Amino acid sequence: MGSEALHEPKQRPAEGSLAGFESLEKLLKAYVPADKLREVTRVLHGFNQGLIQNSIKAPTTAPYHDQQQAIFKRVRKLINAAGEAGVKILCLQEAWPMPFAFCTREKQWLEFAEPADSGPSVRLCMELAKRHNMVIVSSILERDEQHGDTIWNTAVVIGNNGNVIGKHRKNHIPRVGDFNESTYYLEGNTGHPVFETVYGKIAINICYGRHHPLNWMAFGLNGAEIVFNPSATVGELSEPMWSIEARNAAIANNYYVAGINRVGTEHFPNQFTSGDGAPAHSAFGHFYGSSYVAAPDASRTPSLARNKDGLLIADLDLNLNRQVKDKWCFQMTGRHNLYAKFLNDYIQLDFQPQIIRDPSLQSRQ
Numbered sequence: 453m454g455s456e457a458l459h460e461p462k463q464r465p466a467e468g469s470l471a472g473f474e475s476l477e478k479l480l481k482a483y484v485p486a487d488k489l490r491e492v493t494r495v496l497h498g499f500n501q502g503l504i505q506n507s508i509k510a511p512t513t514a515p516y517h518d519q520q521q522a523i524f525k526r527v528r529k530l531i532n533a534a535g536e537a538g539v540k541i542l543c544l545q546e547a548w549p550m551p552f553a554f555c556t557r558e559k560q561w562l563e564f565a566e567p568a569d570s571g572p573s574v575r576l577c578m579e580l581a582k583r584h585n586m587v588i589v590s591s592i593l594e595r596d597e598q599h600g601d602t603i604w605n606t607a608v609v610i611g612n613n614g615n616v617i618g619k620h621r622k623n624h625i626p627r628v629g630d631f632n633e634s635t636y637y638l639e640g641n642t643g644h645p646v647f648e649t650v651y652g653k654i655a656i657n658i659c660y661g662r663h664h665p666l667n668w669m670a671f672g673l674n675g676a677e678i679v680f681n682p683s684a685t686v687g688e689l690s691e692p693m694w695s696i697e698a699r700n701a702a703i704a705n706n707y708y709v710a711g712i713n714r715v716g717t718e719h720f721p722n723q724f725t726s727g728d729g730a731p732a733h734s735a736f737g738h739f740y741g742s743s744y745v746a747a748p749d750a751s752r753t754p755s756l757a758r759n760k761d762g763l764l765i766a767d768l769d770l771n772l773n774r775q776v777k778d779k780w781c782f783q784m785t786g787r788h789n790l791y792a793k794f795l796n797d798y799i800q801l802d803f804q805p806q807i808i809r810d811p812s813l814q815s816r817q
Contacts, residue, residue: 490650499651501678501708502539503743503764504530505756507716508551516563520549524576530763531577535584537765540612540651543589543680545714545743546659547605549573550593552684552714555630555736556724562636565595568608568619582614587649589656591682593636594619603637607656607682609647617647622658623667629689630726630736631660644670652677652770659683662697662711665704672705673788677770679705683713686737687758694742695755702746706777708768715741715759748776 473479477493484492509522527548534542546552549572550564566572577588587610594606605622621640625633644667646655655676661667662681671679681698685691698711716739723732742755745766756762777783797803 499540499768500538501710501745501766501768502534502537502542503710503712503745503756503766504534504542504544504548504762505712505715505741505743505764506530506545506548506761507714507739508718512551512553512718512720519551520564520572523549524573526761528576528580530761531580531584531586531588534763534765535580535586537763539584539586539765541587541589541649541654541678543656543682543710543712544577544591545712546591546682546684547593548591548682548714551718551720552736552739553718553720554633554636556720556722557632557635558722559636562593562595562603565593565603567597568592568594568606569616571595574608574610574616577608577610578614578616581610581612585612587612587617587651587654589654589680589682591656591658594621604640605633605637605658606640607658607680609649609654609656612650617649618645620645620656620658622661624661624664626660629686630724644674646671646674646676655679657681657701659685662701663693665701668701668705668709672707676705676707677773678708678710678768681709681711683711684739685713687740688737691740691742694740695744698744699746699750699752702748703750704782706748706773706780706782708748708770708773709746710743710766711746712743713741714739715757715761748773 470476470479473482480489480492504527506526508519509526510519512519531542553561566574568574571592573590573592577590581588589607589609591607594604596602596604606619608619609617611617621642623640625639627634646653653675655671657667657671657679659682698709702709717735719735723734725732740758741762742758743764744753744755746752749772753764753766756764
């Protein structure tokens with residue numbers, strides 16, 4: 453090598469570049485080991501999260517297999533659209549592979565129940581999760597074949613490699629209106645698990661659990677960064693609460709909350725009653741969709757429509773969780789020991805409420 457080559461000036465980075473690279477992403481790819489790059493990128497930029505709400509696609513009088521295949525066809529298209537848009541974690545609505553038939557109290561709808569590790573909807577989501585490098589939360593009617601064919605309302609978490617990471621069973625079962633779910637399954641037995649995925653730590657608070665603040669809190673104390681609330685709820689009952697509850701949970705627990713509600717009105721072959729003296733009817737009511745995402749800083753996305761299928765994509769920065777924690781110090785000031793003592797006292801048979809009575813009330817009697 454000649455002396456001229458030794459003293460040749462280095463090429464200057466192009467104007468406007470970042471240390472000679474066109475973008476931060478290209479710089480990171482050049483210097484960060486491949487096995488670390490995904491986590492570094494997640495921390496820096498966050499990721500796209502997706503929610504899908506959909507109506508049923510065949511009449512409830514059709515054969516069960518045909519009903520399910522019609523839903524699969526529609527949801528497959530929506531999941532593929534999410535994958536093409538770069539969604540990394542996707543959640544489907546409660547009991548998405550079937551009509552929400554629990555209002556009827558008819559047991560034939562258990563034909564839609566499936567194993568949580570190998571059922572038809574689980575296999576579909578495994579295939580699509582692997583194809584799109586995506587985590588999918590799939591809410592199903594589970595048949596537990598290892599425990600006497602017990603039925604559960606279950607969310608299956610499927611990893612980006614097409615593997616089943618785990619499952620969570622619904623903690624709170626409604627006993628209001630036409631929500632006759634306890635005819636089919638009871639409260640879950642899986643606690644408040646948080647699933648650590650390649651994109652973040654997620655939890656699932658299924659439907660009616662959103663009305664229970666301690667349910668939200670437990671997922672947060674277990675380290676959730678995003679809590680999904682796959683739901684099936686109707687306008688006359690809960691719509692005034694819908695836009696409030698996810699935001700409240702996100703604020704109080706310093707994590708993101710995604711509320712997903714099914715959409716449409718589902719009519720069933722046989723009429724049923726509600727036990728309130730009203731005439732028998734064949735429809736539960738209108739599932740009003742309106743899925744949205746709430747952030748820990750009290751911001752939120754717009755909602756999807758009340759009457760249309762939809763895919764909502766939100767760009768999340770998980771760093772916001774810690775920033776809001778540091779600002780508000782909810783966890784530090786929470787007094788969990790005080791609440792724990794109170795709750796332990798409350799569940800005792802000899803519990804007495806802490807009421808301080810005005811002494812003057814006695815003299816007036």
